Amino acid sequence: MNRAPESEVLTMYRSVRDVENAPAPWWLRALDRGRLRSRAEGHAVEDAVSELLSARPGWVFVPWVDLGEVGYWEYVPSESGVYGPATPTTVQFTDSHRGFVHLVPAHRGAGQPQAIDFTVADLRAQIEDIELIA
Numbered sequence: 141m142n143r144a145p146e147s148e149v150l151t152m153y154r155s156v157r158d159v160e161n162a163p164a165p166w167w168l169r170a171l172d173r174g175r176l177r178s179r180a181e182g183h184a185v186e187d188a189v190s191e192l193l194s195a196r197p198g199w200v201f202v203p204w205v206d207l208g209e210v211g212y213w214e215y216v217p218s219e220s221g222v223y224g225p226a227t228p229t230t231v232q233f234t235d236s237h238r239g240f241v242h243l244v245p246a247h248r249g250a251g252q253p254q255a256i257d258f259t260v261a262d263l264r265a266q267i268e269d270i271e272l273i274a
Contacts (some may be wrong), residue, residue: 141168146179147167149241163208170235186210189231192267215271218246226252229270231263243270 141149156162157172164172167182176182193199193213203211204218216227227247232255234242243269247253263270 141165142183143181146171147180163206165210166207166233166235166240167210170240173235174237175240178261182240184234185260189213189233189241189263192260192264195266196271198269198271229273231258245273252253265269 153162153164153168155192157164165182167176167179167185170176170182171179174236178227190201190213194201195205198215198217199213201211201213205211210233212233212269213231219226226246229246230242230244232242232244233240236242236257237257237260239257240261241258241260242255243258244253244255258266
């Protein structure tokens, strides 16, 4: 998927997707929807986020996620919330908007938190505030 000719990967994904729900990384879904020009553009988003977060203390990459997906980043210090253990702040990749990054704030209790649409530039500009809030 990452090394085969891009046109073949996209053709195969579309043929499977037309028959069933095909698991695929965010960048392949974005490429299919015309939100990315190339697989390399998607990998550049992943690389930029990884470069930023891997250089900061407290951020860890979680490689295990849904079938076909790439991993996500979580901010470990946010697990110990003010009112007890919490689900940590996470940074996820998405094809749902052209910024391709979701920030999911730390939360606890029932219910799903609302993901916030981000770009790599947003993340870079606001990372210190995100860590302070967490």
